[in-house]
Amino acid sequence: MxxxxxxxxxxxxxxxxxxxxxxxxxxxxxxxxxxxxxxxxxxxxxxxxxxxxxxxxxxxxxxxxxxxxxxxxxxxxxxxxxxxxxxxxxxxxxxxxxxxxxxxxxxxxxxxxxxxxxxxxxxxxxxxxxxxxxxxxxxxxxxxxxxxxxxxxxGYPSTGGHQPRDHRGHGISYLGTVEFTKMNPAMMEVIDRVAHSDVIVDVWGGVEASSPVHDAIAAMKHPGRFRLRGQTQTPREALQHSSIFLYLLQPFHFGTAENALVEAMSLGCAPLVLANPCELAIVRHGETGLVAQSADHAVELLTWMLEHPQEVCRMGEAARKEVSEAKTPxxxxxxxxxxxxxxxxxxxxxxxxxxxxxxxxxxxxxxxxxxxxxxxxxxxxxxxxxxxxxxxxxxxxxxxxxxxxxxx
Known part of the structure; x- marks a missing residue:
């Protein structure tokens, strides 16, 4: 053949x-x-x-x-x-x-x-x-x-002998396109409104100097919470210390497989996504992550995740197992x-x-x-x-x- x-x-x-x-x-x-x-x-x-x-x-x-x-x-x-x-x-x-x-x-x-x-x-x-x-x-x-x-x-292949990661920290990451062609501006709003003073989201991905993303960050009440980390050639290492994968995308994005989301889940990160069709086909609400219906709902869910690290750990481990079994080459x-x-x-x-x-x-x-x-x-x-x-x-x-x- x-x-x-x-x-x-x-x-x-x-x-x-x-x-x-x-x-x-x-x-x-x-x-x-x-x-x-x-x-x-x-x-x-x-x-x-x-x-x-x-x-x-x-x-x-x-x-x-x-x-x-x-x-x-x-x-x-x-x-x-x-x-x-x-x-x-x-x-x-x-x-x-x-x-x-x-x-x-x-x-x-x-x-x-x-x-x-x-x-x-x-x-x-x-x-x-x-x-x-x-x-x-x-x-x-x-x-x-x-x-x-x-x-x-x-997802990333298992290295064997996996142990659930320690979710006592507030590690939150986003990895992907850092432009409003795909990333939802609600990212800034949700991060700004969470009532936890020590919240920081590591944002991995390249962004042009002229991008409106910079203006949106500057308009935040707490711009230091949105930490641009730039492009990474080692995404696995970039996500190793994250418990929560904050992946809020535009409703009109044309993605399907969403590599970054699946890879984060394979590492035991519990995702928080919006209820877009593609993400709904990957994340099962309350089981392998959480699905928000709106920006207000996302603020509520992210706050809950920060206050319930053991539940985040449970969902992250369920996400890892599901990806390792179902999403393999x-x-x-x-x-x-x-x-x-x-x-x-x-x-x-x-x-x-x-x-x-x-x-x-x-x-x-x-x-x-x-x-x-x-x-x-x-x-x-x-x-x-x-x-x-x-x-x-x-x-x-x-x-x-x-x-x-x-x-x-």
Whole structure:
């Protein structure tokens, strides 16, 4: 069984997930990763190569088409990256069996086009929250039956002889994106309002000097409680002294596996999250952490956690056990092996993916925003050129209204 993974790159959570899957896979030699652009960070690609899988950077469509033609199965690593849209919406690709693994939830923008789910032989989500969202609405039963959920967020492996950590301290941490594109401004409000004078939250993650996060901290009554620690290359060590993982995210964030949350839980941290669909699929209220319905509720729950360290210890230990059993790369690669094997029964075909996304980069962006045409919605290209913004598409395809002749 020859499997070709096509992905824009192997950075961030996607690269981390596949590196872990390859290390847990005993048959990596039959897998080939094709990157649509050169990686900025080669750590995960290097790990994948060391596991026995091949990694190539696609210089043009010739290599991509040759690999697709010779493969038994193609797995597209899906999120709203311009190069992936260009590949799928460009000239028809050779006949193939297709699996899509979505690394965005589709609950809010970027949406997952329903036509993409329909066109795939198998469509895989990374969180159950995606299947419960509007992604399934209006799809035929046979299409829904071809969907599956396979986790991509894994905890740290147990070092053996684990002992529950001492939760008598007030160690509180946040680790992740320190921008309001994902982190909820309620973080500042909740920390400010807790009636414990010695509360300090260690906030791990890079933040630009011009970020509005700095203004929000300055506006706090107790700005010293929000302690920016910067980016860390050793998140496990950064969280070792934390009892509580304060992970309050925006309701519209598009994350699914939430690596930072799962990793913190695997270390015995008890999380406090907001009742967003993704977090609800990971944290069980009162058992493996606490789920707040509002900022007021979060203040109440955080106060309770600080005053009940033994309960925090209990939830943290339950979180650690659940993650160590349920969220492992061994379970995920076994699920993929079963799915890949079953997909081989399908004949190769040419999926009509251009019809799903449209013909121009502006159309691709519009579909993922859930609108008919971006040119009619007032969407601006002044956004930063990242994370699937219109400016990001323009950086790869300067003429947004022209179908590219070489989409990769």
């Amino acid at each position: 020859k499997i070709v993974h096509i992905t824009p790159h192997l950075g961030g959570g996607v690269g981390k997930a596949h590196a872990a899957l390859c290390e847990a896979d005993e048959e990596t030699a039959d897998r080939h990763y094709v990157l649509l652009e050169a990686p900025r960070d080669t750590r995960h690609a290097d790990t994948i190569r060391q596991s026995g899988a091949a990694v190539s950077i696609a210089p043009d469509m010739g290599l991509v088409r040759d690999l697709i033609s010779s493969a038994d199965l193609i797995q597209f690593e899906w999120w709203n990256h311009p190069l992936m849209c260009g590949l799928l919406a460009g000239p028809p690709l050779p006949p193939m069996r297709t699996v899509f693994w979505s690394h965005v939830s589709g609950i809010s923008t970027p949406f997952i086009p329903k036509g993409l789910v329909e066109a795939a032989d198998r469509f895989v989500f990374t969180s159950e929250c995606s299947r419960l969202a509007g992604n399934m609405a209006g799809l035929d039963a046979d299409v829904v039956a071809r969907t599956e959920v396979i986790n991509s967020g894994f 061994e379970r995920s690669i076994a699920a993929f092996r079963r799915l890949w094997q079953s997909t081989l029964a399908q004949p190769k075909r040419i999926p009509d993916l251009g019809r799903v996304l449209g013909s121009t980069p502006r159309d691709w962006h519009a579909v993922l925003q859930g609108v008919a045409y971006a040119r009619d919605t007032g969407l601006q290209s002044a956004q930063s050129a990242s994370k699937g913004s219109l400016a990001h598409f323009e950086a790869y395809y300067p003429d947004l209204d022209q179908a590219p002749t070489n989409p990769v």
